[in-house]
Amino acid sequence: MLxxxxxxxxxxxxxxxxxxxxxxxxxxxxVLLLFSLVFYAWGxxxxxxxxxxxxxxxxxxxxxxxxxxxxxxxxxxxxVSVVVGLGFxxxxxxxxxxxTSFNAxxxxxxxxxxxxxxVGISFYTxxxxxxxxxxxxxxxxxxxxxxxxxxxxxxxxxxxxxxxVRYIDVARELDSRTHSWDEIAQGLRRFIIxxxxxxxxxxxxALVMKMFRETDAPSVLFYWIxxxxxxxxxxFDFSGYSDMAIGLGRVFGFHFIENFNxxxxxxxxxxxxxxxxxxxxxxFRDYVYxxxxxxxxxxxxxxLNILTVWMLTGMWHGAAWxxxxxxxxxxxxxxxxxxxxxxxxxxTILRRGYVLLAVCISFVLFNxxxxxxxxGDLMGMFGFAGVPLVTQQxxxxxxxxxxxxxxxxxxxxxxxxxxxxxxxxxKVGAILEPIVLIALxxxxxxxxxxxxxxxxxxxxx
Amino acid sequence: MNKKIRAIGAGILVVLWxxxxxxxxxxxxxxxxxxERRPLDQMPDIxxxxxxxGSFMGEFEDFTLDQFPLRDAFRTLKSLYTYxxxxxxxxxxxxxxDGYAAKLDAKLNETSINYALKIFNNIYQQNLxxxxxxLYMAVVPDKGYYLAEQNGYPAMDYEALFTKMEExxxxxxxxxxxxxxxxxxxYYTDTHWRxxxxxxxxxxxxxxxxxxxxxxxxxxxxxxxxPFYGVYYGQAALPMDAEELYIMKSRVLDACKVYNHExxxxxxxxxxxxxxxxxxxxxxxxxxxxLLTIENPKATSDKELIVFRDSFGSSMTPLLVENYKKVTVVxxxxxxxxxxxxxxxxxxxxxxxxxxxxxxxSSGAMx
Numbered sequence: 001m002l003x004x005x006x007x008x009x010x011x012x013x014x015x016x017x018x019x020x021x022x023x024x025x026x027x028x029x030x031v032l033l034l035f036s037l038v039f040y041a042w043g044x045x046x047x048x049x050x051x052x053x054x055x056x057x058x059x060x061x062x063x064x065x066x067x068x069x070x071x072x073x074x075x076x077x078x079x080v081s082v083v084v085g086l087g088f089x090x091x092x093x094x095x096x097x098x099x100t101s102f103n104a105x106x107x108x109x110x111x112x113x114x115x116x117x118x119v120g121i122s123f124y125t126x127x128x129x130x131x132x133x134x135x136x137x138x139x140x141x142x143x144x145x146x147x148x149x150x151x152x153x154x155x156x157x158x159x160x161x162x163x164x165v166r167y168i169d170v171a172r173e174l175d176s177r178t179h180s181w182d183e184i185a186q187g188l189r190r191f192i193i194x195x196x197x198x199x200x201x202x203x204x205x206a207l208v209m210k211m212f213r214e215t216d217a218p219s220v221l222f223y224w225i226x227x228x229x230x231x232x233x234x235x236f237d238f239s240g241y242s243d244m245a246i247g248l249g250r251v252f253g254f255h256f257i258e259n260f261n262x263x264x265x266x267x268x269x270x271x272x273x274x275x276x277x278x279x280x281x282x283x284f285r286d287y288v289y290x291x292x293x294x295x296x297x298x299x300x301x302x303x304l305n306i307l308t309v310w311m312l313t314g315m316w317h318g319a320a321w322x323x324x325x326x327x328x329x330x331x332x333x334x335x336x337x338x339x340x341x342x343x344x345x346x347x348t349i350l351r352r353g354y355v356l357l358a359v360c361i362s363f364v365l366f367n368x369x370x371x372x373x374x375x376g377d378l379m380g381m382f383g384f385a386g387v388p389l390v391t392q393q394x395x396x397x398x399x400x401x402x403x404x405x406x407x408x409x410x411x412x413x414x415x416x417x418x419x420x421x422x423x424x425x426x427k428v429g430a431i432l433e434p435i436v437l438i439a440l441x442x443x444x445x446x447x448x449x450x451x452x453x454x455x456x457x458x459x460x461x
Numbered sequence: 462m463n464k465k466i467r468a469i470g471a472g473i474l475v476v477l478w479x480x481x482x483x484x485x486x487x488x489x490x491x492x493x494x495x496x497e498r499r500p501l502d503q504m505p506d507i508x509x510x511x512x513x514x515g516s517f518m519g520e521f522e523d524f525t526l527d528q529f530p531l532r533d534a535f536r537t538l539k540s541l542y543t544y545x546x547x548x549x550x551x552x553x554x555x556x557x558x559d560g561y562a563a564k565l566d567a568k569l570n571e572t573s574i575n576y577a578l579k580i581f582n583n584i585y586q587q588n589l590x591x592x593x594x595x596l597y598m599a600v601v602p603d604k605g606y607y608l609a610e611q612n613g614y615p616a617m618d619y620e621a622l623f624t625k626m627e628e629x630x631x632x633x634x635x636x637x638x639x640x641x642x643x644x645x646x647x648y649y650t651d652t653h654w655r656x657x658x659x660x661x662x663x664x665x666x667x668x669x670x671x672x673x674x675x676x677x678x679x680x681x682x683x684x685x686x687x688p689f690y691g692v693y694y695g696q697a698a699l700p701m702d703a704e705e706l707y708i709m710k711s712r713v714l715d716a717c718k719v720y721n722h723e724x725x726x727x728x729x730x731x732x733x734x735x736x737x738x739x740x741x742x743x744x745x746x747x748x749x750x751x752l753l754t755i756e757n758p759k760a761t762s763d764k765e766l767i768v769f770r771d772s773f774g775s776s777m778t779p780l781l782v783e784n785y786k787k788v789t790v791v792x793x794x795x796x797x798x799x800x801x802x803x804x805x806x807x808x809x810x811x812x813x814x815x816x817x818x819x820x821x822x823s824s825g826a827m828x
């Protein structure tokens with residue numbers, strides 16, 4: 001189920017909020033678990049069983065790790081959870097990719113599994129892994145209540161598109177959390193802002209991209225408009241979803257970690273990845289990069305660590321070579337930034353420009369269906385596709401979506417937030433806030449009522 | 462103080478949310494959207510099969526979208542925001558210039574045009590080649606021909622379309638209608654041309670076919686007592702004024718009888734019952750009909766005309782009737798071209814293929 005859909009906004013959410021606040025404290029996690037399973041089943045009825053199996057696996061392994069006296073048995077149960085958990089992910093997400101690559105390399109015809117990708121499997125697998133790893137490390141106590149653990153894995157606000165909430169971050173709130181009108185109001189505010197980012201901005205950039213793909217009059221400028229539109233689309237789509245998740249979390253008494261911090265204002269690619277999908281970056285850092293030795297190893301091993309982490313980051317986003325190349329591209333840029341300190345001494349505007357260009361090119365690769373399309377798009381952007389610099393159609397769409405682009409550019413910076421914070425503290429701000437939020441909710445509803453299906457980009461991961 | 466104001470504001474937001482939810486859950490259901498001219502989705506049946514198969518979820522979402530309280534008002538809000546605040550030049554592909562709503566249709570669909578040509582050529586080879594019929598073809602420009610390029614909107618390559626049609630139907634004499642029309646000949650809110658404004662275009666057709674053009678003095682524009690909202694009214698979802706719908710009455714047309722081969726009944730040129738249906742434009746020759754034969758007892762000759770047409774032909778054909786004793790009107794979207802020989806004997810008639818650019822560029826429904 002999409003957050004940005006009428007069934008969610010006007011059926012599911014009111015129902016879950018009503019039930020959640022009506023039941024006694026002891027049953028709140030049960031309500032969350034049941035509604036979360038319904039939420040998941042709405043899009044993937046058959047994969048609810050996979051979800052339940054995942055819960056059972058990690059819950060059981062967590063108990064076993066906690067119960068084991070010997071370190072070797074703790075390690076054994078950790079390995080079981082990692083292998084089986086990643087096994088699910090491998091079978092459902094990567095099996096056909098490996099088979100296709102194997103067939104291409106060997107000329108054989110091993111049949112494909114052709115399994116549909118369970119929505120959000122990468123997110124909930126990584127969240128569950130964080131639990132058993134942290135229990136093994138002794139960082140968190142074992143969760144003995146299966147309802148609470150099930151509620152953690154399935155928690156619908158962040159179930160299918162993050163942020164990747166680690167068990168350690170919500171362990172206390174799972175068993176004991178408080179609710180207040182102020183928190184609910186703050187949560188709804190954050191949710192509506194995220195909804196507006198998704199519906200009023202991200203989906204409109206998706207429309208620009210659709211126009212580009214459908215045009216029979218492409219131009220160099222149109223290729224750049226497309227690339228820029230996708231940069232803005234994916235940012236507002238994903239950060240909007242994260243805002244909604246964080247906001248809903250607050251409504252139910254949870255405090256999830258932030259996932260974005262104005263990544264397009266970064267002055268280096270290293271900084272970009274500290275600001276973009278922060279929950280994924282920190283997960284790979286803490287559960288892959290540092291256990292591999294991080295940077296406290298030989299230079300060659302450190303390079304290998306970097307390449308491995310970024311190849312895995314690419315693969316996490318999708319089972320295709322363009323995602324792997326996308327990840328490795330960032331590995332190369334990160335290494336370059338480490339090896340060429342002079343880059344950090346360039347004027348700020350050049351550093352920001354370099355980051356935006358690198359990210360823009362990377363996202364063209366990211367969003368392409370295959371290498372051929374990525375190559376075609378990049379050739380078009382740099383004038384090697386044999387298309388004119390500009391066409392009447394390009395100018396039309398540029399003019400038609402000019403305000404959207406301006407909104408997008410401004411919205412990527414802290415300008416709006418800073419302005420909002422300044423007004424927020426005043427009486428005018430207190431009066432304006434609900435008016436703006438109501439207007440945004442009504443506008444989003446109007447777009448949804450008028451519009452068509454528009455899934456979140458990160459659902460496919 | 463600010464905290465209190467905020468709490469009250471949040472309370473108002475929640476109340477609004479609850480009210481909309483309440484209407485969504487318990488409000489009355491609508492059967493039809495008059496502005497969009499379509500039935501609205503209803504609550505789907507809940508079955509184990511539909512839930513496990515996932516079809517229920519999709520149908521339920523469609524139902525919620527169609528039955529949302531104040532749906533038309535919300536759609537209008539979206540349009541106003543898109544045009545007024547975001548300054549987008551179109552909404553859902555509909556743009557408005559000087560009050561005329563038109564659809565962005567810049568892409569020349571070669572596949573569709575080739576498909577239409579294939580059907581026309583099959584008809585020619587199977588029914589018309591070697592006969593003594595006189596063959597004509599006319600492409601009706603849609604509103605975009607007069608609006609798009611001149612106002613900076615992406616425009617279809619109309620000249621390429623005209624040329625392609627003329628070359629693909631080299632066995633027919635082409636008739637150029639573009640010079641006989643301008644944008645004021647079309648409805649503001651609809652795709653179609655206004656019957657009371659196309660006498661010039663009818664004259665061009667008649668002259669090309671060697672018959673007497675219709676004279677304005679023989680017709681009485683008659684205003685229908687029904688406000689007309691065209692198809693773009695619903696799609697644009699903007700507050701646009703209702704239009705006046707005129708039909709051109711004449712003594713000749715009053716005397717004509719129209720035989721509908723589908724219903725096997727006689728009807729009139731103007732079907733007044735259709736004024737109260739979903740599309741009042743269907744008043745002309747009862748709208749979408751597979752095969753009609755117009756019998757004209759006051760014809761000035763024994764000539765016959767066969768018109769292969771789309772909905773533009775519904776309002777144009779009555780203006781061509783005067784010179785012909787019998788006019789056969791064929792809509793290839795509702796009758797297969799392979800069946801024509803069962804109903805029509807092609808001999809010594811004028812045969813006019815008259816199709817709009819809209820249909821030629823989206824000809825998938827032709828058979």
